[in-house]
Amino acid sequence: MKHTLSVLVENKPGVLMRITSMFARRGFNIDSLAVGPTERHDVSCVTIRVDCASSPLEQIEKQMHKLVNVLRVAELVPGESIERELVLMKVSAPPAKRAELMALGEVFGARVVDLGPDSIIFELTGPPEDVDSFEELVRPHGLQELVRTGRIGLGRAHRPNRNRPRQHVLA
Amino acid sequence: MRMNGADAILRSLEAEGVEVAFGLPGGAILPLYDAFARGTTVRHVLARHEQGAGHMAQGYARASGRVGVAIATSGPGATNLVTPIADAWMDSTPLVCITGQVRSNLIGSDAFQECDITGITIPIVKHSWLVQDVEELPHVLKAAFHVARTGRCGPVLVDVPRDIQEAEFDFSYPDTVSLPGWKPPRRGHERQILAAAHAIAAAERPILYVGGGVLNADATEELLVLAETARLPVVTTLMAKGGFPETHELHAGWPGMHGPKWSNYALNKADLIIAVGSRFDDRVTGKVSAFAPGATVIHLDIDAAEISKIRHADIPVVGPLKPVLAEIGRILTDARRPGATEPWLRQIAEWRDTYPLRYRRDGDMLKPQFVLETLQALTAGRDDVVFTTGVGQHQMWAMQYLRCDVPRSFITSGGLGTMGYGIPAAVGAKAARPDATVVCVDGDGCFQMTQQELATSVLEDLPIVVVIVNNGYLGMVRQWQDMFFEERFSQIRLTHTVPDYAALARAYGGEGFTVESEDDLEPALVEALACGRTAVVDARVDPREHCFPMIPAGAAALDLVEFEEVVTKVGA
Ligand SMILES: Cc1ncc(C[n+]2csc(CCOP(=O)(O)OP(=O)(O)O)c2C)c(N)n1
Ligand SMILES: [Mg+2]
Numbered sequence: 001m002k003h004t005l006s007v008l009v010e011n012k013p014g015v016l017m018r019i020t021s022m023f024a025r026r027g028f029n030i031d032s033l034a035v036g037p038t039e040r041h042d043v044s045c046v047t048i049r050v051d052c053a054s055s056p057l058e059q060i061e062k063q064m065h066k067l068v069n070v071l072r073v074a075e076l077v078p079g080e081s082i083e084r085e086l087v088l089m090k091v092s093a094p095p096a097k098r099a100e101l102m103a104l105g106e107v108f109g110a111r112v113v114d115l116g117p118d119s120i121i122f123e124l125t126g127p128p129e130d131v132d133s134f135e136e137l138v139r140p141h142g143l144q145e146l147v148r149t150g151r152i153g154l155g156r157a158h159r160p161n162r163n164r165p166r167q168h169v170l171a
Numbered sequence: 172m173r174m175n176g177a178d179a180i181l182r183s184l185e186a187e188g189v190e191v192a193f194g195l196p197g198g199a200i201l202p203l204y205d206a207f208a209r210g211t212t213v214r215h216v217l218a219r220h221e222q223g224a225g226h227m228a229q230g231y232a233r234a235s236g237r238v239g240v241a242i243a244t245s246g247p248g249a250t251n252l253v254t255p256i257a258d259a260w261m262d263s264t265p266l267v268c269i270t271g272q273v274r275s276n277l278i279g280s281d282a283f284q285e286c287d288i289t290g291i292t293i294p295i296v297k298h299s300w301l302v303q304d305v306e307e308l309p310h311v312l313k314a315a316f317h318v319a320r321t322g323r324c325g326p327v328l329v330d331v332p333r334d335i336q337e338a339e340f341d342f343s344y345p346d347t348v349s350l351p352g353w354k355p356p357r358r359g360h361e362r363q364i365l366a367a368a369h370a371i372a373a374a375e376r377p378i379l380y381v382g383g384g385v386l387n388a389d390a391t392e393e394l395l396v397l398a399e400t401a402r403l404p405v406v407t408t409l410m411a412k413g414g415f416p417e418t419h420e421l422h423a424g425w426p427g428m429h430g431p432k433w434s435n436y437a438l439n440k441a442d443l444i445i446a447v448g449s450r451f452d453d454r455v456t457g458k459v460s461a462f463a464p465g466a467t468v469i470h471l472d473i474d475a476a477e478i479s480k481i482r483h484a485d486i487p488v489v490g491p492l493k494p495v496l497a498e499i500g501r502i503l504t505d506a507r508r509p510g511a512t513e514p515w516l517r518q519i520a521e522w523r524d525t526y527p528l529r530y531r532r533d534g535d536m537l538k539p540q541f542v543l544e545t546l547q548a549l550t551a552g553r554d555d556v557v558f559t560t561g562v563g564q565h566q567m568w569a570m571q572y573l574r575c576d577v578p579r580s581f582i583t584s585g586g587l588g589t590m591g592y593g594i595p596a597a598v599g600a601k602a603a604r605p606d607a608t609v610v611c612v613d614g615d616g617c618f619q620m621t622q623q624e625l626a627t628s629v630l631e632d633l634p635i636v637v638v639i640v641n642n643g644y645l646g647m648v649r650q651w652q653d654m655f656f657e658e659r660f661s662q663i664r665l666t667h668t669v670p671d672y673a674a675l676a677r678a679y680g681g682e683g684f685t686v687e688s689e690d691d692l693e694p695a696l697v698e699a700l701a702c703g704r705t706a707v708v709d710a711r712v713d714p715r716e717h718c719f720p721m722i723p724a725g726a727a728a729l730d731l732v733e734f735e736e737v738v739t740k741v742g743a
Binding site for chain 2: 009010013014017018021022025056058059062063065066067068069070071
């Protein structure tokens, strides 16, 4: 079972290392990880996709809470949050195949960001599942290179803001 | 006030009420030592090895209940602190380590004695700081002490580049810390506390399973009141030894790998386990899936991450143990069912009488158990004796035979199992409790890992008594090779005679005693305990003696092997 955690951290040196070191040491598996700034210059957001096959989510969250630089840990619950991911993919596109590929891209709302004599670069931003599907459909055409950013997300608009941290009630 | 970073470190330590720091100088920490020379109320104890300094700070912390402070230079000085930091991490000992670092402009250049100590120690500290601006220094130190002693105690590290120690600034020590991400729980959940109390009142076979947390929380009084109010038996782990009076009728011994059979029976056959600042360590539980199969679990701990980490907690209470235990005790004053636990207490007493610790006083060699029994007899009833130990068979015999009735009187390396812990920890404990008699029960192997701190003990006027249970072997390894590797002994022989420990003690300026017979033991111990100087008693004992009972690694606790029983179940 996989979960996405949105972790607000102090923007201090070494914070990411403390988190990844703790994950590695405790044998928690990271699927993807994205780090970036937030609306506050002193706070960064780490979005972590974790595989909870071996360790329960609760244990992972609690261990993260113990890190001094971690301000808040919240799960991005499917349905109650918006998740997005950006992918860039370079695909073989000989002139005869080009039209078909571009039509496929259009269905997913992917943009063509570069075009070469026999390859094409798509950019797609969307829910990670859409990115998965697009990748599957493009692969048979000759996927040369692909990079994904890892997912980021926010609680839905009607949900309380993350900066008023929800009181984490520990039994 | 205008001063440099080094002076500011000392003014900060003074402001924290630090009485003593343990360390050893070197290039990158020279400015701080220069500040020591200028004057401070902080006593500096010069260790002979930074590992010694670290364990001394641990011994000081555990004997006093205060934060221990260790100081080392960059590079090898800092890496020598890694073992004590790891030890303090595992045993939740509050420790502030201050290391020198190469100048800021050299960091990252592989400069002489440069080492990324904050990076190396990330997995074994609660938090660490590399100070990058002298203006931050007082805030960092304030935060360091705060983090080390709040929530679950543990080690922190402050790495200070040399130029920061030299930089001048206007010093003032902050009154408050700003750590927005550090929020240890301040009180237990009321409904959970109520649920815990009611479960205790309803139980037929409840037991308090107490760990080192009770000492860190200074909650031993509350524990005693609770146990007496509800008439609950108490087992104390190695880390909690002394946290509940061991001569009290409700004390049910020590659970785990070398705990007596009756204690393991009491814990494993309970219908309700009340874990208090303990963490279901594998050395206590044996095979987890077979541990206390019929028990409901109440888990009281300051660290939420310990709840249900190993064993599911039916009723968790996350919070400081002192008020939590007090509140549960208060509720039980009315809610308890008088007499409810008497049959259970009688059952435990019966197991205790049926399964006492056993060994045979035969042959012509001194028995290690007899050494511990004698030491116990000579110190019985004294509340001014503090024991420390090394790691191995002697440590387990110390657990089994010594009776500690007061908190902080038994200091040992539990979680990491660090050989060599005993002597420096004893020196640190003596610094914390100058009026106490501090006795290190050591192994001959352990002794040789940190013996050089005898020099510190002698020259710093911190006299300790070291009783070496000298079996001439890495005895615990010998026991495992004997029991689980078909007696294939490999690389364990130390000999009884090299070095000559008594002569070594005298070479360091202390007293030395060599004991080879039962008759010589008591006089030597009496003299060593009374002489007021650093003393070593080399008790040469039978190397064939094994520590029993034993739960083989991976076996169920109830399948423990008793003295003169054949090992039938060997675990993974
Ligand atoms: C630093 C360190 N190295 C190795 C070990 C593994 N080990 C555990 S007990 C032991 C033997 C200790 O020998 P000694 O001090 O003579 O104690 P004894 O078991 O003989 O009482 C060893 C090698 C350890 N715990 N710590
Ligand atoms: Mg030995």
